[in-house]
Amino acid sequence: xxxxSQTLRDxxxxxxxxxxxxxxxxxxxxxxxxxxxxxxxPVREALMQLGAIGLVEMRPRRxxxxxxxxxxxxxxMFEVMAELEAMAGGLAARRHGDNDKAAILAALxxxxxxxxKNDTDxxxxxxxxxxxxxxxxxxxxxxxxxxxxxxxxLRPYRRLQLxxxxxxxxxxxxxxxxxxxITAGDAQKARLLLRHHIAVQGDRxxxxxxxLRP
Amino acid sequence: xxxxSQTLRDxxxxxxxxxxxxxxxxxxxxxxxxxxxxxxxPVREALMQLGAIGLVEMRPRRxxxxxxxxxxxxxxMFEVMAELEAMAGGLAARRHGDNDKAAILAALxxxxxxxxKNDTDxxxxxxxxxxxxxxxxxxxxxxxxxxxxxxxxLRPYRRLQLxxxxxxxxxxxxxxxxxxxITAGDAQKARLLLRHHIAVQGDRxxxxxxxLRP
DNA sequence: GTCAACGAATTTGTATACAAGAACATTGAA
DNA sequence: TTCAATGTTCTTGTATACAAATTCGTTGAC
Numbered sequence: 001x002x003x004x005s006q007t008l009r010d011x012x013x014x015x016x017x018x019x020x021x022x023x024x025x026x027x028x029x030x031x032x033x034x035x036x037x038x039x040x041x042p043v044r045e046a047l048m049q050l051g052a053i054g055l056v057e058m059r060p061r062r063x064x065x066x067x068x069x070x071x072x073x074x075x076x077m078f079e080v081m082a083e084l085e086a087m088a089g090g091l092a093a094r095r096h097g098d099n100d101k102a103a104i105l106a107a108l109x110x111x112x113x114x115x116x117k118n119d120t121d122x123x124x125x126x127x128x129x130x131x132x133x134x135x136x137x138x139x140x141x142x143x144x145x146x147x148x149x150x151x152x153x154l155r156p157y158r159r160l161q162l163x164x165x166x167x168x169x170x171x172x173x174x175x176x177x178x179x180x181x182i183t184a185g186d187a188q189k190a191r192l193l194l195r196h197h198i199a200v201q202g203d204r205x206x207x208x209x210x211x212l213r214p
Numbered sequence: 215x216x217x218x219s220q221t222l223r224d225x226x227x228x229x230x231x232x233x234x235x236x237x238x239x240x241x242x243x244x245x246x247x248x249x250x251x252x253x254x255x256p257v258r259e260a261l262m263q264l265g266a267i268g269l270v271e272m273r274p275r276r277x278x279x280x281x282x283x284x285x286x287x288x289x290x291m292f293e294v295m296a297e298l299e300a301m302a303g304g305l306a307a308r309r310h311g312d313n314d315k316a317a318i319l320a321a322l323x324x325x326x327x328x329x330x331k332n333d334t335d336x337x338x339x340x341x342x343x344x345x346x347x348x349x350x351x352x353x354x355x356x357x358x359x360x361x362x363x364x365x366x367x368l369r370p371y372r373r374l375q376l377x378x379x380x381x382x383x384x385x386x387x388x389x390x391x392x393x394x395x396i397t398a399g400d401a402q403k404a405r406l407l408l409r410h411h412i413a414v415q416g417d418r419x420x421x422x423x424x425x426l427r428p
Numbered sequence: 429g430t431c432a433a434c435g436a437a438t439t440t441g442t443a444t445a446c447a448a449g450a451a452c453a454t455t456g457a458a
Numbered sequence: 459t460t461c462a463a464t465g466t467t468c469t470t471g472t473a474t475a476c477a478a479a480t481t482c483g484t485t486g487a488c
Contacts, residue, residue, distance in 0.1 A: 040473085048219075061439085
């Protein structure tokens with residue numbers, strides 16, 4: 001694995017999570033190779049890695065396609081994400097230090113700024129930083145890795161989520177409550193709030209389905 | 215990815231989780247290639263995949279080594295595993311059908327048989343089947359995948375766990391309680407029991423440390 | 429007109445060749 | 459004796475070549 005292979009992996013992964021390569025799209029080896037100006041070998045190695053983490057589906061002798069999950073599967077992924085986030089929040093409530101608290105509060109403030117400007121893209125970006133700050137505050141490196149990884153994997157399915165009416169305001173209000181619970185050291189409350197914050201339920205299930213049926 | 219590459223990936227992964235390739239061991243490409251009678255290309259592809267899921271560490275230009283985690287990291291992995299198992303158990307309590315229940319009871323019985331024969335290896339094997347039955351009963355395909363994957367990853371660190379005094383009997387007793395909670399539909403209780411069943415705590419933390427310091 | 433079968437062309441999987449960087453040993457000086 | 463420098467060797471990373479399989483198009487029969 002050299003810089004090329006690693007870079008390629010990131011490039012393709014980025015293309016997937018940003019929607020440039022939508023779910024179901026075929027990833028042609030020679031096409032990618034010419035596009036990035038390399039041979040097929042590093043492209044294949046990059047695809048193998050993405051296949052191992054579930055971002056692309058490798059069909060033997062039939063090429064790679066961007067992983068395409070059905071609604072139930074995506075729902076299940078959000079379920080697990082909610083649980084991992086809840087765990088991170090609970091640990092953060094008990095373990096966070098001054099630096100962690102400062103990072104979380106700063107991220108919350110940036111979320112507030114974006115919400116006031118009604119800038120959905122900016123909020124989306126700051127939201128990610130906010131959640132990562134909580135992962136870090138959990139002081140569990142492995143949990144942080146798992147959360148970041150799953151978060152990335154869910155990005156293609158969450159991109160449109162925030163565009164639904166009032167979602168940004170509701171999300172921000174929930175963020176405030178979560179921060180209160182964490183800084184107060186209330187692990188149980190932080191868990192419940194985060195699980196609810198992430199979980200796909202009620203109306204949002206319909207929203208999710210809508211994003212999956214283009 | 216052909217049969218060779220896929221097989222190779224499984225072979226090496228198996229070698230890692232069975233301890234044939236212990237943590238920290240260098241995985242030489244040509245050595246593996248000659249051993250399995252193939253060229254370096256499929257070996258590299260297999261290693262890439264194992265690197266992507268964290269079983270081996272890929273150091274650029276310096277080869278691959280079996281991932282070697284420090285005690286804290288392993289502890290964190292068990293923490294996450296406990297949470298995922300708890301989640302699976304909770305879902306299983308609410309969602310299990312007749313087939314699921316039968317599979318869990320059958321697995322429990324096999325655990326009992328192994329325990330009566332004092333057969334640690336057999337118990338280790340049946341224990342895995344028991345836990346997988348719970349994953350399946352959660353009726354969340356994604357959660358099941360995550361649990362199986364993390365379970366495999368922890369195998370090298372759990373192999374010796376069951377050998378400590380009385381661990382098998384305690385484990386079996388916990389299994390019985392867990393089954394009671396699941397079949398009774400008591401999700402909350404199943405969660406608590408499973409979290410405790412998996413979590414590394416008290417004396418077992420010392421046991422874990424012991425297995426990590428050879 | 430539809431479907432099946434056969435053949436060409438594209439594409440994947442593996443091996444090999446080559447280039448570049450890292451590990452290692454040998455030699456020399458302090 | 460120890461340490462540093464340099465050259466050799468070994469290993470990794472990438473490209474290319476070739477083999478095998480799948481896909482697609484064409485042709486033919488019903």
